Amino acid sequence: MDRLLAMQMFVRVVETGSFSKAAKEFATTQPTVTKQVASLESQLKVRLLNRNTRGASLTESGALYYEKCKSIVHEVEEAESAVQRHQTQAQGLLRIGTSVAFGRRVIVPLTLEFMAKHPQVEVDLSFEDRYTDLVAMGLDVAVRMGKLADSTLGARFLGMNPWVMVAAPEYLRKHGIPQRPEDLAGHNALIYSSVQGDAVWRMSMPGGEHVTVPVSGRLRSNNLSAVLAAARSGLGIAALPCYVAGDSLATGQVVEVLHGHSLPEQEIHAVYPSPKLVPGKVQAFIAFLQGRFGERWWERLPKG
Numbered sequence: 001m002d003r004l005l006a007m008q009m010f011v012r013v014v015e016t017g018s019f020s021k022a023a024k025e026f027a028t029t030q031p032t033v034t035k036q037v038a039s040l041e042s043q044l045k046v047r048l049l050n051r052n053t054r055g056a057s058l059t060e061s062g063a064l065y066y067e068k069c070k071s072i073v074h075e076v077e078e079a080e081s082a083v084q085r086h087q088t089q090a091q092g093l094l095r096i097g098t099s100v101a102f103g104r105r106v107i108v109p110l111t112l113e114f115m116a117k118h119p120q121v122e123v124d125l126s127f128e129d130r131y132t133d134l135v136a137m138g139l140d141v142a143v144r145m146g147k148l149a150d151s152t153l154g155a156r157f158l159g160m161n162p163w164v165m166v167a168a169p170e171y172l173r174k175h176g177i178p179q180r181p182e183d184l185a186g187h188n189a190l191i192y193s194s195v196q197g198d199a200v201w202r203m204s205m206p207g208g209e210h211v212t213v214p215v216s217g218r219l220r221s222n223n224l225s226a227v228l229a230a231a232r233s234g235l236g237i238a239a240l241p242c243y244v245a246g247d248s249l250a251t252g253q254v255v256e257v258l259h260g261h262s263l264p265e266q267e268i269h270a271v272y273p274s275p276k277l278v279p280g281k282v283q284a285f286i287a288f289l290q291g292r293f294g295e296r297w298w299e300r301l302p303k304g
Contacts, residue, residue, distance in 0.1 A: 003043075004076065006036040007069040010048065013037060014066050017055045040065075090284035091120035097134070097142035100127045101224040102161075106243055107143055109302040114288045121281055129194065129222070134273050141282050143289070145266040154275035156286050159293020162242050163263035165201075166254040168234040178237070178258055181205075181213045188236030189215035194222045201239055206260040228254075239263055243298035250299075268293055 012022040013033065023030045041048050048062035058066060098107045103125070111123055126139065134142055134153065145161050178184055181203060191199055199220075201213045219230050224244045231238040231245075232253045238245075248254045270286045272278060292300075 002036075003040075004072075006040050008073050009033050009036045010040055011066065011069050011073050013049065013056055014058060014062075019056065090118045090281045092279075092281055093122045093124060094281045094285060095124045095126070095138055095140045096285070097126045097128060097132060097137065097139040099129050099145070101244060102143070102145065102241075103127045106298075106301060110289065110292060113302045114285060117288070118281075118284060121284075134271065139273075140279065141270055141272045141285060144269050144271055147267060148269055148271065152274065154272045154278060156270045156290070158268040158270055158289050159297060161266040161268050161293075163239055163265065164242050164245055164249075165237060165239050165257040165261070165263065166231055166245050166249065167237040167257050168232055168254050169252070170234040171231075171236060172255070172257070174234075181211050181258065181261060184213050184215050184237065184258075187215075187217075189217035190227050190230045190236045190238035191215065191217055191220040192222070192224060192227045192239065193220050201263065203258075203261045203263050241266075241298075242296075243301070246298045 009022055009026060012025055013019055016022050016025075019033050019037075020030045023033045026033065037049065044061075044065070046061045046065075047059050048065055049056040050059060096107070096111065104127070108125070111125060115121060115123060126137070131144070132139070132142075143158070148155055175187060178187060181201075184201070189199070189201075199215055201215055202210065203213070204210055217236050219227070219235060221227050221230075224240060227238050228240055228244055228248065230236065231240070232248055237257055238254075245254060249256065270289060272282050272286075
């Protein structure tokens with residue numbers, strides 16, 4: 001016997017005064033409802049209802065049991081309603097994971113804007129450059145760059161993360177402006193050691209051909225801000241994401257090198273623990289991020 005279903009049917013028999021009316025509400029037959037109520041009586045070893053040709057009436061014990069059942073059924077309905085609201089609406093604690101530089105420069109200002117639009121959402125924002133297990137870390141969603149490995153995670157493509165080669169005007173005046181990728185061999189490269197093939201830069205030529213160029217230099221770092229600072233100080237040529245170099249390009253602190261020779265772009269994805277039954281807060285955050293990474297998106301970021 002399904003105890004809760006039997007209670008629900010018992011409550012409706014009492015409130016409608018009829019086994020047949022209760023059966024219609026549950027899209028079942030009158031004998032089925034009768035059997036459920038009889039099972040309750042058998043379990044309790046007490047008669048709950050007096051039956052006659054005009055319907056059913058409560059016994060004294062039945063009246064006491066009805067009040068308790070009505071309260072239980074109401075609490076269950078309230079619990080189900082609360083969970084459904086939580087699943088479909090943007091509310092509650094949203095745990096977001098992202099990388100350090102991208103998180104600080106891009107995800108933080110976007111998240112603050114999202115929170116302003118969704119006042120019922122609280123955010124726990126974590127920064128980690130290595131890929132982490134979303135479930136183990138308790139994350140609701142992570143924003144990741146690069147191609148995704150096959151997995152059971154849910155994922156949504158958001159856009160592309162382009163890179164650019166830059167140097168300070170002072171450096172180029174002293175050391176000359178490279179005209180071809182091969183010219184980089186004679187320059188001091190500022191190497192970001194985490195993404196762009198370390199000391200090998202891969203780029204596409206204006207005609208579509210691909211070229212691989214070994215580079216070397218005095219500074220290596222896994223921190224993009226450090227590489228940018230070195231480029232702005234005139235130490236060498238750096239390959240950086242446009243969202244990192246964008247402000248410095250706009251102010252003229254650095255200029256683009258080898259314009260038209262493009263570095264590989266990275267895919268940007270939102271990933272979440274499962275593609276099924278995605279909570280409303282996660283759906284809302286992903287929907288907010290979609291459309292934010294179109295052409296030259298780094299120029300339209302809100303200020304965080």
